[in-house]
Amino acid sequence: MSTKRVTLADVAARAGVSKTAVSLILNNRPGSRLSEDAVARVQEAAEALRYRPNPAARSLRLGRTTTIGFISDEVTVTRFASAMIRGLLDVADEHDHGVLIAETGQHPKRFEDALEFMIDRQVEGIAFGSLTARQIDLRPLPATIRTVGVNCTSDTLQATVLPAEEVAGRAIAQSLLDAGHRRIAIIGNAPIACSDPRISVTIPFRLEGINAALRDAGVDPVAVLDFEEWEPWHGYDATSELLRSGTPFTALICLNDRIAFGAQQALQKAGLEVPQDVSIASFDDDEIASYMRPGLTTARLDYEQMGRRAMELLLGTDTPEGQHLVPMEVQVRGSIASLA
Template identity: 40%
Template sequence: MPPQRATLLQVAQRAGVSRSTASFVLAGRHQDMRISEDARQRVLRAAQELDYRPNLMARSLRTKVTKTVALISDTLASDPYAGRAIHGSLAAAVAHGHLLFIGETEGDLVVEEKLIADFLDRQVDAFIYACMFTRYVRVPQQLKGRPVVLLNCLTRAARPAHHAVIPDEIGAGWSAARTLIAAGHRDSIHLVGDPARHVLAGRERLAGLREGLSADGSKLAGIIECDWWPEPAYEAVTRALTSGLTPRALVCLNDRVALGAYQALHEAGRSVPADVSVLSFDDSDLAAWLRPPLTSISLPHYQLGWQAVELLLGPAQAPAVHRVPMPVRLRASV
């Protein structure tokens, strides 16, 4: 049997004060209630001696506030890299005196509906609706009218009903262009990957890259299309090199694509960066492990999570899309 939890009445009796006085002291309201310093010290000492902890469930029933936030994602929580967004959300929640509950759906709408219902049954105050990959979503009907911030996702509404926090992929593409230009690249710059229209990150990275090159009077020489994985990238770059392509710089749509490009260049006898500069996006652990270490533009997962909670629990403001900057991590591949 667990030990009996000390009650507020027991604290008050030990301190020799009324129950309401003990309550005001422990709620930090001793000054506005004009409670003497001696009484305040007696209450605090009694609470410590009795190991008193307030009954948060009872308090939430009175105030209708539980100081809890639920983060619901598809697969964000189980990814060790993108999971940094969870760490950022957790740190911000703690800074606001809140607990963070985490639920993962793996994209199953039935599981999602059940999770949301369970969180609502527990009177969660607010929600973060998150996605592993930046994409457009429909906010579940169960969350209508409740405080919600979208993390790494957007809605197509002309007037957004919720804040959305996403990476600044267009700015990242621009930064990629400016990094190459600063290194002296003006031509023979090729993109590696498939910037398909349905992949928001690829589409925006390409748009930003083109804008950044155009601002300097340059342009992209071409696109080596492939899926965003090492083996397809290796095969696509190998074919391009075999057909006579002589790129001076490759911009890879993520670090896995860059790994495949590295392998193809090495087999073709092309040195990185002496013969070909390689730049990428995401800044996963892979970027630092490659040899030479890969210059990559970082996905700011921690900052995304932190800002989502700040918008949820901070001062009220009109819903908007918030783009978080993606910093360039300069290494030895450019």
Template identity: 45%
Template sequence: MKDRERAAPKRVTMADVAERAGVSPTAVSLIMNRREGTRVSEDAARRIRAAADELGYRPNLTARALSTQKSHVLGFISDLVTTDRLASGLIRGASQEAKKHGHVLLIAETDGQSGAAEEAFSALTDRQVDGIIYAATRPQSLSIPVRATGGTPVVMLNAVSDDVAGAVIADEYAGAAAIVQLLLDAGHTSNVVILGRSLDQPDDEWLTFAVRRRLNGIWDTLHSAGVVPVAQIPCQPWSVNNGHRGVRDLLDNGIRPGALICLNDRLAFGAYRALTEAGIRPGGDVAVISFDDDDIAVYLDPPLTTAAIPFEAMGAQAVQLLLQRDRVHGQQLVDMPIRVRNSVTIPAQLDLRLTHANDDERSAR
């Protein structure tokens, strides 16, 4: 019976660490709480950290919160982000960046339900989080239940709001311009087709601010080069089946594309199938570019050239923005990396330039 009633191990305190390191508890507090500008010597700081590691010291977060008025917890409200295999990178990026700054992430999911956001904001502010990130799977404008925030700082992620000054989103315009310019530089200027949406298509629920910027980047770049698409194929939603159907109908109408600009990877997957069924080789007979960098894109034959949505980088930047003392207002745009693969035939001179650029990017990581 006594064995079953063994007392739990005693929690290691700052006093224990101070005794092991041969310093005062005050010095331990300064180092463990990461206070800036302390007079604790580097040698003493190293001894304190070593002693803390040896003893398995863990800070008392409740006591720290009372003394610093900071919980070191950030709230993350997800609008279906937790269930999306691509957009979940927003959470990974935010969580990793929060950890670097000594914070943890507390996640609340709305499941896309009306009214759930207000409940999530209330639940997080009741737990005195230091700030809240409100993230969406699909870029869109969201309203904030201001009274439920309790004055807690809020940053939008992959979304914007009239109620919040700070937002982190992908630079859709620049990403679209860059990948279309890659296509043009490679000499693919004839029989260009846009798959996904027509420029003169009436506004609807699918035309988010991100889609509009992506389209503008495509059109402005084509226009600057004097290239006019031979066809624009609306496809809502942007699915594999609709991509397949759109390209199949295009071919049935006697239009053979020389270059295909797909507005997302799922459309490109369907386009690949339709082209292959017609005996047309993607990357050989017709150049194909796309957006999103879905995990499957690299496994296509040939692998798909696509502009990536930088989800993890966006999540990290949202945390950085939230923790800034002098918070920057407005939209923070994150570059969309271009994944150059074999769906676009690249001239040797351009290929050499891109190889060096990719090497530089890998070295910077």
């Protein structure tokens, strides 16, 4: 089987027109004055021969590479966050751009190597992605390269795309308040993460939204349990501790779904049912949230929409700038019972 690239000349020979006519038609150039029959023959020939434009020649003609770079820490290897790449690729495809992807695992040398790789290939822009919303170290880049942070920030980025955490925090707390809950405990307060942007730039806003909603309702949390890691066993231990304390509560706000999963296990071990005895609301909409029984009401961390928005900024007509917040829609499931 031949691997020879199909050329404009091949398409022209099959369609019975000149190479110039093929170029005018396939590149949608106005004013070509070619007949509808010629246009149809060229399009049919290109499809039959599976013609693909030569990217190098196209870059020379357009004066740009139509290529975007994406450098992430561990987004590509994490199923929960990989939707970010899908969003980036979908928008790039809509604009006939390609994407070069590099994963660094948070290793500084890999990051610099990936950055040099992208610069050497003259990408038009670079999206920097992170699994967790944090501040990254990024040196100043050439002014010709557009830069957007996806779920991350840096003083050298032109724009950032982040989840709208404060609004989500308010919405999750309000979902419990609207159901009549007033004895609410918060599981997963993270003092260190809230004070160090290299750990998180958004968790403080998540908590601020929760506390603002409770404060507006005249409700003080009955308990706030602090810990920095958010895994199921932390939720299990914290909820077990809360139960042993004898503090009365009817609802838990868990700072992520993995904590909520552990909390539910602790409640079940104590003979309590969700939501009949205790309601739970959470954040992220991790895959585990829909597997829980009942399903977990949670605010979705929409990686796909963050990816889409970042690529839209990179490919827009204006230089990207400022902070752009992507809504975290509350996924209403069965983990909240009404006390009314």
